[in-house]
Amino acid sequence: MPLRPVAALAAACTLALLGPSAAAAVALTPLPQSVRESEGSLALPGRFAIAWTGCREPMLERAAERFQRDLGRLTGVETFAAAGPRLEIACAAADPGALSLEAREAYRLQVTGEGVKLDADGPIGVLRGLATLRQLIETGPDGAAALPAVAIDDRPRFAWRGVTIDTARHFMSIETLRRQIDAMEQVKLNVLHLHLSDNEAFRVESRRYPRLHEVAGHGQFYTQAQIRDLIAYAADRGVRVVPEFDVPGHARAMTLAYPELASNPAGAPAAGAQVLNPASEAAYRFVTRLFDEMAGLFPDAYFHIGGDEVGDDAWAGDPQVEALMKTEGLTTKAQVEAHFHRRIHQALTRRGKIVVGWEEIIDTGTLPRDIVVQAWRTSNATARATALGHRTIVSAGYYLDLLNTAQFHYGFDPLDTSAAGMSPADADAARKLHPLVGRFVTDGVVVQPMAPLTPEQEALVLGGEAPIWAELVTDEMLDNRLWPRAAALAERFWSPREVRDTGDMYARLAVQQDRLRRLGLQDQAARARMASRLAPGASEPLLVLLDLVGPVRNMAHDKRVPAAIAGKKIVQNLTAMADAAPVDSLAARAFLARAERAASGEAAARAAVRADFEVWNANHRRVVAIAQDHPAVREALPISADIAEMAAVGLLALDALETGKPLAPETAARAKVVLDRADAFEAASARPIFSFFGKRPPADLIIMVTPGVRRLVEAAGG
Template identity: 30%
Template sequence: MLFKNIKLTVVVLLFVVVKGFSQNNYNLIPYPQQLAVQKGNFVFPSKIHVVGEQKLNKEVAYLRSLLSSYQIETAAKSGASRIELRLSADVKGEESYQLQVKPNLISIAAATPSGIFYGIQTLNQLMVLNQIGIHQKQIPALNINDQPAYSWRGSMLDVSRHFFNIDYLKRHIDRLAFYKINKFHFHLTDDQGWRIEIKKYPALTEKGAYRTFNNQDSVCMELAKENPDFEIDPRFIKVKDGKQIYGGYYTQQELRELVAYAAERHVEIIPEIDMPGHMMAAISVFPELVDGKIGWGELFSTPLCPCKEEVYTFVENVLNEVISIFPSPYIHIGADEVDKTSWEKSELCKAMMKREGMKDVHELQSYFVHRVQEMVEKKGKKAIAWDDALEGKINSDITVMYWRGWVSDAPLKAVQNNHPVIMSPTNPLYFDFFPDKSSLRNVYNMKVVYDNIPADKTHLIKGAQANLWAEKVPSENRADFLLFPRLTALSERLWTNKDIFEDYSNRLLAHYPVLDQMKVAYRLPDLCGFALESVFVKDAVLEVKNPLKGKNIHYTTDGSTPTAQSAVLPNNSLAITKPTTIKFGLFSKDGAQSKGDIYTVNYKQSTFATAVKPSAKLEGGLSCDFYNQPIDKVAKIAGKPDKQFLVSNIEVPKEAKAPQFGLKYDGYIEVPETGIYTFNLTCDDGGMLYIADRLVIDNEGPHSPIEKSGQVALEKGLHPFRLDFVEGGGGYTLLLQYSKDGCDAKNIPDSWFQRELK
């Protein structure tokens, strides 16, 4: 049956309880471009008539199955109330739609079936958020005019490092459709495993789909001692020749069924066969595809040899079968992280480079990409490559997927050469990077079009996608934790594209119960109202703000990690009268798989730091010393600075340009009143904050963007201030904020910073 699996997603939404929100709410994600509230409500009858023309048969069937999951039957004849699906040339845009909810009519109009489908998903969310079920039968009347800001709204899942079965992929596709994400980038092959059946080369899956446990598995096994989400999925472990091996693959029939399932939900699957690098799973089976030894170079694995014709025969045979399965107009060919040292040593490559007049191995990579691109285009497809391919000369027909966040000018170079570009920079769209309290905001506020893109080239930026690389993602629960709710933030950025983060974060609260019912093992929202390194003078009260009703904060004071069986933090607060360490976290009452961070708050007794009176005259701002040196930790900043700047606040000077560098900010901070101040330091790669000659925050690197917080007790007036920061390579983040009470951290006013005149 065409829609037999729809209940995997929608039936579980039937009895969602969203407490704390009005009955008629509009907590839609992504939020529509235009929503106008009308008078009255649409009341669902026990049976309803669904009308749609023949071109919309699939959408009509989808809607009927959706209504059935809410225990609403569809009738053959029109009654007093009906739902009407209608194609209309008046609605402009491939994915645009108009949704009208009147007291007796729900109407969805669009120019295409895709637009109709997204209107259905908005209706679906309205029904969920208004608790349509046995007891609740109405949704508010409204008019919505809606369309996406970007055509490419994507999610990439790597199934090579760790494997996920078809059932999970279908659930993932359902979730993408629910949030109007329309592209599923399917990373099918890499060094660690070949996951797609190729009938011409059965050994690719007979051997290449399985491996003995590797160093990434070992890391997961160690982490699993404290977090069961890191346990290697036992379904994909078997014994062969007396050894445990891990892996799996998809048959072509399974993939065709997955493609059809996704198409019903208007999700396009884009397959990736990564080449010429990241091919260890293939070349280990067919060593003739390289020239020389197979193994690992300084950074990456031995790539395919671009100077052997049998390599192109192999690639074309593989691509022919891949293309026969996936109807997407795109094929992703990788072209990233190619270790070219084996080519430099190859006599075959030296001879070819001389024969073809190539100056370096980058041109050899370009030659390979051109050859593969021709194969793809001969089959009527378009090629996508990672932005590494820009290092050589590639023609503008290739779509560039930008990931190297530290190469900030790559999107500009791509559009200058007229490449279509998909944005997926490491920060903030590598969802395997561990999420923290700033992650949602960073995703929501990301720039899809960088400021340096000329106005006449912005149309080449097609959208963005989040990437989940699975080196440390061995389970479905771990994948869910990293994907959600961040994917909802990306969904709204790419569809709505408006700067309304606080409004989004309030609406998101209504979606956590929805995710619970969908069995998503998401990351619970952050707790706030405290600093990880806290101080008190006489006594204090730890007051934790819990954003979700129905979930309790459990805590310990003996150093052990809290669980759902630990004591509940009474009234979300605790009196502090002596130095102590408290560990706590948010837990679901119903045993849901969702998880939150475990927080460790250290309380130390302190005194108010005495304000100082500098002997020299002061001016506004801070001194900033720039150290142009390879560095990844604050502790390694050494020697005399290469440049000195005056900055008005904690910001990286525009002149501080280097792959790796260190900064030392120095001066005074003037606080307006005596009190205990909380500071939040987010940095990538490392930072240390000192105020009144006291260490307030230790956020030493190297690491991706992480926020840490600390407190300091200050008298009103001036206090010595120092912040050390390092950028270790890969794109930096530096943000310092403060608060005195509550969760809302603020930017520090420029007027608070002063330095001695020199």
Template identity: 30%
Template structure:
């Protein structure tokens, strides 16, 4: 494959073109998502004002494709091309179908000196060829454009390429949804999972149940921050009429995108219960929920009126949305009300549901509700998708599973020969922070999913056989909007992570390379700029990598930029300028300092990268773990404890490592006898997520690394309701001793107290640093 320069247009002089005042800029096929095959050939096609776009006569879908291509070319080049259905042979872009392949979304794009032919296996395949041509063009309003001869043969890896948008917590108008669909089309994404209902608001008109919108779409206020207990007292409302929803469906269909609606049941239904309190186990009264989280009030599974309600709602959803799939949620349905509800218990008895070692009777009752919804939809020629909790209590016969808590749900589904769509939160939740510098970000739910982590995701677990892997039909990223009140922020959270997602979904894994992806990304960002998309610009900042060297006792710091722009840095805390040190090679840090770095480009200076590095006697010393780090939160492993870098109030950034069902037990090799009089560990508590603080800390010393003498320990109180989330430093001071090896043991809470919803289970502890002084 011949490489082309990405960041600047190429001026051609000599050969086919002569030097003149007319600027000829060149197309570049190294785009996102990267096509499966690019074969450069001889000759060039010149796109000029006389070029025509031809589509097959009588094919309305291809006419729409052609009109969209004309719009894209005008945006990129300023050229207004004719769209015709007359067959011509030169200076023409011909759109056609008939490509002989089993993949309906495949296409071939051929460029010769006379013409460009985009041939799809279907109209959708042709559309993706159009997107490739669009993204290959330079952005210019001067002169003609040269497209090198090429044959591109391309097809998507996955048939289901989705993004999810929650409009229940915050509502976005129709124009915004259409703009979101246009973003999807740019990234070759073909499924919009539209989350329309939840505890905090019902957003779709159901004509047979008008109170769902007259009451259920309105909440009286919204909680401030992360369920602070304080509310803004500002009424909030909004919903889509059925005609508006159908308009969205049409708009998406024109861009070969299927809209899959979600009506989340039987949980996440408090907005519906506010409208129809008789559908709840207690009878209410209920209100549309003003806070975030999961309400314990759910549909009463023992009430026949609930089944009629499900039928009424799903009947109208089928009329609005022609998608094969209807999403029925099925996640996060607390069973507390069902356990005490006479009607639910009667239903359990009627159905002869019995608890077993894997499922409670109430979980099986949820399976009954999901099965009921599935059978109803199957009768109308539709299929259901549900979140992975629909596996609990037994999976509905034809259901497709969305695996969001990890990969385990997807694996279980395919083992039972059910299709699975992979959407794990640790890689594909775009409501999570995308940078460690959360102080300078809009509020988010938490988490940490930077661009590189999205790109690194491997949707097919290695444990699956080739036959089982066929049931992994797609990949999806999710955006929940509790902390996203504006559509502008939707774009900020999606872009450019959607670009990384698109390559995970489309490109075969052996062709993926993150460094190459970054080189191609500025070309796509040019289109973001043309559309005024509010994308996050972290990729243009200085990137840092910290590599502890415990043999030399130094921290190696590698700085880089996406485009190799010059980097200026300081180590004394002063703000860097163009007169500061120029970064040329790895920084070798062996003492406490404040690193600050910027890059300067013609269009301005980046934000400042700032990192505090703090040395103590344990920093950059060899560390041995005597008990394991939790695999899910291992990140960079044991050296995290001695790298001199502090974690923020976000435990998923990689600065914290976790211990679960065992102690933290670490030995620091000070490499020679060293006087110490204090030991400390820094922990993080997120009580609601079963991350509690320490119960015990001890320090022991040794001069041979074999026999240890404990010199200090302390036991801490059991966690209480009054404890707060945050970062804590636990210190043990003692008379000065000489030590070569120091053992630190930090004991977690093995029995979460009864006041906590996780009572009886072991808790996590998260630690970012061990210190010796």
């Protein structure tokens, strides 16, 4: 069996998935380090007969039983209670560092006609191998399940592969968090970073400071028992839970519960202030005792203290802070922050914790090198933090709440420098738009020319983490907003750096998303529920439309920001079409693949695309009909009409391709109008700051099938 490099496997997967032999493809996400393919397969008529050697512990027993249950969910075959082939699991040794950066995650997997052998370096490696084995399961036309004959040798590229979920802006139920952990296990993500406090709320029961959850929890918080259960649930799936309690800024929830903790400049009311008082010994006692309690609740070695976005005028005019600065010889606001961070670092270090903070902490002055920096505004911060000797987690380029495509995020590597952020020209233009905008467009968000990381700096990059901030994400929306893009980033963090083929990634991503749905992901169900609210009893045309569109990018859908710029305050209900739309429609991606093949002359693809266009045309008529009785649908009518117009010109383009005659000039001009309009609407939200001011499309919806239609029109001479 010759070794098949990952790049070659990727090409093979693309050809198989985009062509007629999709059922035969081995579509793995993330791609393993190496795969050897052989002729033949292993029939899977029932549950595996598992034989263990080496380490065997209760966590692995539970993992094996969970895997057995998943077989039926993946295949739909009820006979999975029957006896099946042999699965030999060899775990080399118990791993004291199983839930740490030192976890032994490497595994080898071999499938032959005789059975399956899984050889892992440690218990977590067993979990990773079982995740890959789930992905190998195929069902034929007759419903029979089988595994292809393969040999896989695999290990992660980075030790830290995570997602950040914000529970402060919108509360996420335990059930919803468990679903995300289930999906994380399947794609080998291993860190769940929970953002548990902010200006909006404090979400964990505190027995030392009960007003935090009683007052600032607003009736939605996690009990300590729920947290312990969630941590155990995640640990069983090889996922660490890292808590974040943001200080000294983003602390309005804390000061709402305990106003005496707040900075009090010029006698302003302390209740509801966003920043803790760095000159108050009471504030230090509070944070130290609270973090001591939370450190006992969350066993992970890493503890995130936030440290971001403390305004330049946060403590201006506070007489206590002025006295502190005089006493300690501090001359700048940044030095005051550094003083605060050092005190908190000392308290957490005594508790045995490793402190993590957002990138702003390295701007405050000299801090202990053992503080881990999370780079978020640009990848410049990765270069700066590692140059100072800090281990670094990269989130720059991975903000899923900005509603960019998987392709966008997939293009950034954790080791890139100067790869994510605003250009200097964009920053200058943004500062001129409005004084409020200028406050947020600091040098920290501007990409600067940076040298590539040295080998020593690369060794300090722990991995990557994809945040999903919840200003515009509810519990109902989380599955839709997080997946499948998080799976694409799981590959970026696990697979070799040279795995960069976007087309292949999308081909495998579609297969993986369907697997996640069979295992419990609720993105489709939530979308159907949201559509049913918009048009009760008549939601099916909306579901067809939602497959073809996506929400505007970046912050363009946040109606609160332009309202704030205008001096108003609004509450945005997240129940609109744009809230239900998939961020990166895999149906639209599949259409683009069909359109490419149709433009290249494939007859079957042309027939399929023609059928697509006929459906779009008919669906617009249905959307028009239901809009008469359902006002919430009317805002999207211009978008549906433009899709119908694209279908009309697309049909003419297909006719031109089939007859060999170019498109008539008037048809080409007609196509240009609708396609250019769609592109202009998408471009208006392509950059974060300017997304507030660009011309918003109707219903805040981008037409995602535009590239495929344009490809056909151009091929037809338009």
